[in-house]
Amino acid sequence: AQKVTQTQTSISVMEKTTVTMDCVYETQDSSYFLFWYKQTASGEIVFLIRQDSYKKENATVGHYSLNFQKPKSSIGLIITATQIEDSAVYFCAMREGNTDKVVFGTGTRLQVSP
Amino acid sequence: NAGVIQTPRHKVTGKGQEATLWCEPISGHSAVFWYRQTIVQGLEFLTYFRNQAPIDDSGMPKERFSAQMPNQSHSTLKIQSTQPQDSAVYLCASSLGTSQNTLYFGAGTRLSVL
Numbered sequence: 001a002q003k004v005t006q007t008q009t010s011i012s013v014m015e016k017t018t019v020t021m022d023c024v025y026e027t028q029d030s031s032y033f034l035f036w037y038k039q040t041a042s043g044e045i046v047f048l049i050r051q052d053s054y055k056k057e058n059a060t061v062g063h064y065s066l067n068f069q070k071p072k073s074s075i076g077l078i079i080t081a082t083q084i085e086d087s088a089v090y091f092c093a094m095r096e097g098n099t100d101k102v103v104f105g106t107g108t109r110l111q112v113s114p
Numbered sequence: 115n116a117g118v119i120q121t122p123r124h125k126v127t128g129k130g131q132e133a134t135l136w137c138e139p140i141s142g143h144s145a146v147f148w149y150r151q152t153i154v155q156g157l158e159f160l161t162y163f164r165n166q167a168p169i170d171d172s173g174m175p176k177e178r179f180s181a182q183m184p185n186q187s188h189s190t191l192k193i194q195s196t197q198p199q200d201s202a203v204y205l206c207a208s209s210l211g212t213s214q215n216t217l218y219f220g221a222g223t224r225l226s227v228l
Contacts, residue, residue: 091157
């Protein structure tokens with residue numbers, strides 16, 4: 001069964017620094033998709049970035065990038081030049097190739113201070 | 115595009131009463147998902163539909179919970195004989211159902227069972 005684990009419950013950083021959030025996953029499938037979502041203080045959940053298991057290149061979108069280490073079943077989210085508005089809860093998620101079902105980790109709360 | 119619409123935003127029920135939660139997915143999206151979010155359990159998958167057909171309800175509590183999708187424009191989650199432990203934010207999401215399968219979440223319904 002697919003499983004996603006985020007061990008960091010909370011991270012605090014100063015504005016304009018770089019932060020990395022960890023995520024490890026478990027799956028028996030050779031094909032899968034990994035996602036990061038952000039939940040703001042208002043409760044809104046939005047998609048940030050995706051990594052397909054068959055792609056070797058790390059995905060990058062704006063100031064978000066991924067550190068995909070397939071042998072370690074790890075997909076870290078890197079946020080560069082953090083801004084106050086990046087303060088939120090970040091969820092790692094996974095979908096196996098043979099289903100639409102997306103399973104989420106428990107989330108990491110990021111606090112960015114001026 | 116109004117996004118995924120969930121109604122009501124808040125619902126308060128007494129123990130033992132029934133609660134029905136509504137979701138209108140984004141037009142053209144073929145997959146609809148229900149999740150439950152609590153502090154303790156995080157984002158739990160409940161069930162999903164593809165092209166209105168129930169595909170996976172592995173996260174649904176076996177008793178009292180049911181979900182339907184009578185047409186492509188709405189889905190309902192019904193909880194019979196609500197219990198205090200059912201108190202949570204219930205989130206609906208939809209997706210195009212492609213391999214990318216980015217989820218678009220609604221604002222959620224906060225259910226409080228007194």
